[in-house]
Amino acid sequence: MNRLAKNVIDQLSRLLGKRCTANRVVCEQHGRDESRHEVAPPDVVCFVHSPEEVAAVLKICNRASFPVVPFGAGTNVEGQVCAIRGGASIDMSEMTAITRFSQADMDCTVQAGVTREQLNDYLRDTGLFFPIDPGANATIGGMAATNASGTTTVAYGSMKENVLALRVALPSGELINTASRARKSSAGYDLTRLFIGSEGTLGVITEVTLRLHGRTEAVSAARVCFSDIAEAIETVTSAMQSGIRFARIELLDATQIRAINRYSKTDYLEQATLFLEFHGSASGVAEQAGLFGVIAAEFGGSDWQWTANENERRQMWSARHHAAFATRAARPGCIAVATDVCVPLSHLAECIARTREDIETHWRWPFMLTAHIGDGNFHYVFLIDPDSEAEWSTYNALYERLVDRALGMSGTCTGEHGIGLGKRKYLPREFGESGAALMRAIKSAIDPNNIMNPGKIFEN
Amino acid sequence: MNRLAKNVIDQLSRLLGKRCTANRVVCEQHGRDESRHEVAPPDVVCFVHSPEEVAAVLKICNRASFPVVPFGAGTNVEGQVCAIRGGASIDMSEMTAITRFSQADMDCTVQAGVTREQLNDYLRDTGLFFPIDPGANATIGGMAATNASGTTTVAYGSMKENVLALRVALPSGELINTASRARKSSAGYDLTRLFIGSEGTLGVITEVTLRLHGRTEAVSAARVCFSDIAEAIETVTSAMQSGIRFARIELLDATQIRAINRYSKTDYLEQATLFLEFHGSASGVAEQAGLFGVIAAEFGGSDWQWTANENERRQMWSARHHAAFATRAARPGCIAVATDVCVPLSHLAECIARTREDIETHWRWPFMLTAHIGDGNFHYVFLIDPDSEAEWSTYNALYERLVDRALGMSGTCTGEHGIGLGKRKYLPREFGESGAALMRAIKSAIDPNNIMNPGKIFEN
Numbered sequence: 001m002n003r004l005a006k007n008v009i010d011q012l013s014r015l016l017g018k019r020c021t022a023n024r025v026v027c028e029q030h031g032r033d034e035s036r037h038e039v040a041p042p043d044v045v046c047f048v049h050s051p052e053e054v055a056a057v058l059k060i061c062n063r064a065s066f067p068v069v070p071f072g073a074g075t076n077v078e079g080q081v082c083a084i085r086g087g088a089s090i091d092m093s094e095m096t097a098i099t100r101f102s103q104a105d106m107d108c109t110v111q112a113g114v115t116r117e118q119l120n121d122y123l124r125d126t127g128l129f130f131p132i133d134p135g136a137n138a139t140i141g142g143m144a145a146t147n148a149s150g151t152t153t154v155a156y157g158s159m160k161e162n163v164l165a166l167r168v169a170l171p172s173g174e175l176i177n178t179a180s181r182a183r184k185s186s187a188g189y190d191l192t193r194l195f196i197g198s199e200g201t202l203g204v205i206t207e208v209t210l211r212l213h214g215r216t217e218a219v220s221a222a223r224v225c226f227s228d229i230a231e232a233i234e235t236v237t238s239a240m241q242s243g244i245r246f247a248r249i250e251l252l253d254a255t256q257i258r259a260i261n262r263y264s265k266t267d268y269l270e271q272a273t274l275f276l277e278f279h280g281s282a283s284g285v286a287e288q289a290g291l292f293g294v295i296a297a298e299f300g301g302s303d304w305q306w307t308a309n310e311n312e313r314r315q316m317w318s319a320r321h322h323a324a325f326a327t328r329a330a331r332p333g334c335i336a337v338a339t340d341v342c343v344p345l346s347h348l349a350e351c352i353a354r355t356r357e358d359i360e361t362h363w364r365w366p367f368m369l370t371a372h373i374g375d376g377n378f379h380y381v382f383l384i385d386p387d388s389e390a391e392w393s394t395y396n397a398l399y400e401r402l403v404d405r406a407l408g409m410s411g412t413c414t415g416e417h418g419i420g421l422g423k424r425k426y427l428p429r430e431f432g433e434s435g436a437a438l439m440r441a442i443k444s445a446i447d448p449n450n451i452m453n454p455g456k457i458f459e460n
Numbered sequence: 461m462n463r464l465a466k467n468v469i470d471q472l473s474r475l476l477g478k479r480c481t482a483n484r485v486v487c488e489q490h491g492r493d494e495s496r497h498e499v500a501p502p503d504v505v506c507f508v509h510s511p512e513e514v515a516a517v518l519k520i521c522n523r524a525s526f527p528v529v530p531f532g533a534g535t536n537v538e539g540q541v542c543a544i545r546g547g548a549s550i551d552m553s554e555m556t557a558i559t560r561f562s563q564a565d566m567d568c569t570v571q572a573g574v575t576r577e578q579l580n581d582y583l584r585d586t587g588l589f590f591p592i593d594p595g596a597n598a599t600i601g602g603m604a605a606t607n608a609s610g611t612t613t614v615a616y617g618s619m620k621e622n623v624l625a626l627r628v629a630l631p632s633g634e635l636i637n638t639a640s641r642a643r644k645s646s647a648g649y650d651l652t653r654l655f656i657g658s659e660g661t662l663g664v665i666t667e668v669t670l671r672l673h674g675r676t677e678a679v680s681a682a683r684v685c686f687s688d689i690a691e692a693i694e695t696v697t698s699a700m701q702s703g704i705r706f707a708r709i710e711l712l713d714a715t716q717i718r719a720i721n722r723y724s725k726t727d728y729l730e731q732a733t734l735f736l737e738f739h740g741s742a743s744g745v746a747e748q749a750g751l752f753g754v755i756a757a758e759f760g761g762s763d764w765q766w767t768a769n770e771n772e773r774r775q776m777w778s779a780r781h782h783a784a785f786a787t788r789a790a791r792p793g794c795i796a797v798a799t800d801v802c803v804p805l806s807h808l809a810e811c812i813a814r815t816r817e818d819i820e821t822h823w824r825w826p827f828m829l830t831a832h833i834g835d836g837n838f839h840y841v842f843l844i845d846p847d848s849e850a851e852w853s854t855y856n857a858l859y860e861r862l863v864d865r866a867l868g869m870s871g872t873c874t875g876e877h878g879i880g881l882g883k884r885k886y887l888p889r890e891f892g893e894s895g896a897a898l899m900r901a902i903k904s905a906i907d908p909n910n911i912m913n914p915g916k917i918f919e920n
Contacts, residue, residue, distance in 0.1 A: 107804070217703065
C-alpha cells in the first residue's frame with residue numbers, strides 16, 4: 001500500500017474508529033457480489049452510521065483521489081461492488097433506520113441500509129406496502145442505485161417510478177436532497193432519476209423517500225400452460241391491449257418447469273407456463289382473471305387454474321419461487337449466469353426463438369428461461385462449469401450475439417441488472433458514441449476526480 | 461445587430477432558405493407565451509423540418525455562442541420561450557409526422573411538433589390513447605421539455621412516466637437517442653428523464669417515443685360537494701389509501717364555482733366541488749365510484765352525482781372545463797396569473813387554508829382555486845390589472861410567501877408549470893445551493909457555451 005492510501009486510511013480510522021477496518025476477510029466479503037465476477041477486495045471497509053459520516057468519508061477520499069465503492073447487501077449481479085481499483089468500500093448495512101412514515105401521504109423515508117423485507121415487515125399493519133421485488137432481500141439504497149425492478153414491475157414500475165426523493169452524498173462531501181416529497185414537480189433537472197441506476201458512480205445514496213401503495217382488498221393468482229412460448233406472448237400482448245391489469249405476469253419455459261419438478265418432486269405440466277397475480281377488489285380480481293382466462297384459451301392455453309384463496313395462491317406460485325434453486329440444482333458444482341436483455345413485446349417471441357436456436361446449436365449444457373414477460377425482459381440462465389474455458393468462451397459468444405440481437409430489435413442490453421463491469425462495452429453500442437460520451441461528461445462534471453466506483457458503467 | 465449575429469443568420473438562411481426569417485411580427489409571436497412575462501423576441505425564427513436540420517442549426521449557433529430557444533405551441537406559462545437574450549427561436553411546429561406506431565407494443569414515435577390532440581385523433585380507432593392532458597393543445601416536444609402533467613396524472617403519471625425515449629439534438633450538433641424502446645432498462649444514466657423538464661436548456665427534443673394506454677371498457681364520472689375544502693381533502697386521502705383508482709380527481713373552490721355559474725348561466729351548488737372520473741370495466745367503474753361515494757358521505761360530502769353515460773359525463777365535467785374561461789371573465793381587462801405549488805397530501809389542507817387566509821388579508825380583487833387534488837398540486841389564480849403596480853407588488857409578496865410555505869411543508873415551488881423565468885430564485889431555496897450548483901454543473905457539461913435557452917431555470 002502506498003503512502004497516500006495509508007494516509008487516507010489513517011484519516012478514515014480517526015473518523016470511524018473500529019468501524020473502519022482493513023481486515024482481510026471483511027475486505028474480501030466486500031469485494032464480491034452474487035455474480036461470476038472475480039473478487040476484488042477494497043483496501044478498507046467503512047461501516048457508516050449517518051449521511052454526515054458518508055459525506056465525511058467522501059471528503060477525505062476525494063482530496064486524495066481515493067476510490068469509493070458503496071456496498072448494500074451485495075446482492076447485485078454485474079460486479080457493481082467489486083473494488084477493481086481498491087479504495088474504500090462504504091458499507092451501508094448498519095444504516096437501518098426508518099426515519100419517517102406517513103400514512104396519509106403513503107410515503108416513507110428510510111436510510112439506505114434498510115432492506116425491502118425489513119420495510120415490508122414494518123408496514124405490515126398499515127395497509128400499505130412497498131411493491132418492488134427483485135428476488136433478493138436487497139437494501140433500498142442498493143435497489144435505488146441499480147434501478148431494481150422485478151416481478152411486480154409490470155404493475156407498479158421500477159425504482160424510478162417509486163422513489164420520490166433521495167438524499168445523496170456527493171464526491172465533494174456535500175449532502176443534497178434531489179427532490180421534495182411532493183408527488184410531482186417540474187422544478188429543475190431530475191436529479192432523483194439521474195442517481196437512480198447510476199450504480200454508485202456519481203455519489204452515495206444515504207436516504208430514500210419511497211412512494212408506498214395500498215394493499216388491495218383482494219389478491220388472486222392464476223396459472224396457464226402453452227405448448228409454444230409464442231402463444232403465451234400473444235396472450236399477454238392481447239390481454240395488455242384489452243386493458244387487463246396484472247400485478248405480476250411471469251413466464252417459465254418447459255426446461256425450467258422440468259428442473260422444478262425434479263428439484264421439488266412436483267408434477268407440473270412440462271410446458272411454457274405463465275404465472276399471474278391480480279390485485280383489486282374481490283369482484284375485480286375475479287373479473288380480470290376471468291377475462292385473461294378467455295384470452296389465454298383463444299391462443300391455445302391449457303391447464304388454466306385460478307384462485308383467490310391465499311394458501312392456494314402461494315401454492316400456485318411456489319414453482320416460480322423455486323425457480324432459482326431448481327436452476328442451480330440442475331447442474332451441481334456449476335454457477336448460474338443470467339442474461340438480461342429487454343425488448344419491445346412485438347419482438348419478444350422472435351428474440352427468444354432466435355436466441356434459443358442459437359443456444360441449442362452451440363451449447364450442450366443446461367440452460368433455461370425466466371421472463372418478466374409483461375415488460376419484455378427475459379433471462380436465459382446458463383449453468384456453467386466455472387473452470388471450463390470452452391464453456392465460458394461459448395457462453396461469451398452467445399451472449400454477445402444475444403445483446404446485438406436485442407439492440408437490433410430496439411431493445412436494451414440490460415432490463416434490470418445494470419451495466420456494472422460486465423456490460424460496459426455495450427453502452428456505446430446501445431446509446432451510440434455520442435450518447436455514451438454525454439453520460440461520461442455528466443460523470444466528470446459531478447465526480448471530476450473519478451473516485452466514485454471507478455471502472456463501472458464506463459470502461460475508463 | 462452585431463456582425464457575429466448577422467453572420468449566424470446568413471448561415472441559417474443558407475441552410476433553411478425562407479424558413480429562416482427575421483420578420484418582426486413572426487419574431488414577436490415567438491417571444492411570448494401564455495403568461496404575464498414580457499415579450500422578448502428572438503433575432504430570427506427557424507422553421508425546421510427534421511432532426512438533422514435542428515442539429516445543423518445548433519452546430520451553427522454553437523460555433524458563434526448564439527442563443528437558441530426551442531418553440532413548440534407557445535402554450536407554456538413561465539416565460540420558457542421568451543428570447544431574453546435574443547438569438548434563434550427554433551419553431552418545431554412543422555415537424556408533425558407520426559413516424560412509427562405499434563399496436564402490439566402500445567407505443568409510438570412522433571416528431572416534436574405533433575400536438576396531443578393530433579396524436580389522439582390519430583389513435584382514435586386503435587383502442588389506445590395518450591393520456592397526459594395539460595389543458596392546452598401543446599406539442600408533445602414541448603410537453604416533454606416542460607414535464608407536462610394535468611388532470612389525469614393521478615392515474616397515468618406525468619410525461620416522465622409516459623416517455624420511453626427521446627431523440628435529442630445536443631448543442632454540439634450531435635443527435636442522440638436517450639433510450640431504446642424497451643419498457644424498462646438499467647443501462648447507464650437516465651438521459652430521458654434528464655431532458656424531460658429541462659425546458660430547452662440542454663438540447664432540443666426532436667422526436668419522442670411515447671407509452672400509450674388501452675382505452676378501458678367503461679368510463680364513469682362523478683361529482684360531490686363539500687362545505688369545507690378540508691373535508692374534500694380528507695375524502696381523497698382516505699379513498700387513495702383504500703386503493704380506489706381515479707382516472708381524474710379535480711377540486712374547484714366555491715368562488716370558482718360561482719364564477720362558472722355566472723359565466724355559463726348554470727346553477728351549481730356554490731361549494732367546494734370534486735370532479736371525478738373512473739376508467740375500467742363496466743362493473744369496476746361502478747364499484748370504484750360507489751366506494752368513493754360512501755367515503756365522501758362519511759366526510760360530509762353532499763349532492764353526490766354519478767353517471768356512466770357519455771353525454772351525462774361530459775355534462776358533469778363541463779363546469780371544470782369552463783373554469784379557465786370563467787376565471788378570466790370574472791374580471792374583464794385583467795390577466796389570470798396562476799401559482800403552482802405542490803405539497804404532500806397531509807399538508808394540503810393547511811397549505812390551502814393558510815394561503816387563503818393570507819390572500820384574503822391582503823388582496824381585494826378576485827382570486828379562485830383549482831387543484832389537481834390527488835397529486836397535492838393546486839393553483840390559486842389571481843385576476844390582476846396588468847397596469848396596477850400595487851396589485852403586482854401585493855401579488856408578488858403573496859406569491860413569495862406561498863412558495864416559502866410550500867417549501868416549508870416538504871413541497872415544491874412548481875408542480876407542473878416549470879421554473880422558466882419566473883421561479884429561478886426558488887431553485888436554490890428548494891434544492892439548496894449545493895443542489896442548484898449540481899444542476900448548473902450538469903448544464904455546463906452538456907452546454908458549455910450556454911447557448912441553450914440561456915437565462916432559464918438558472919439566473920445566470
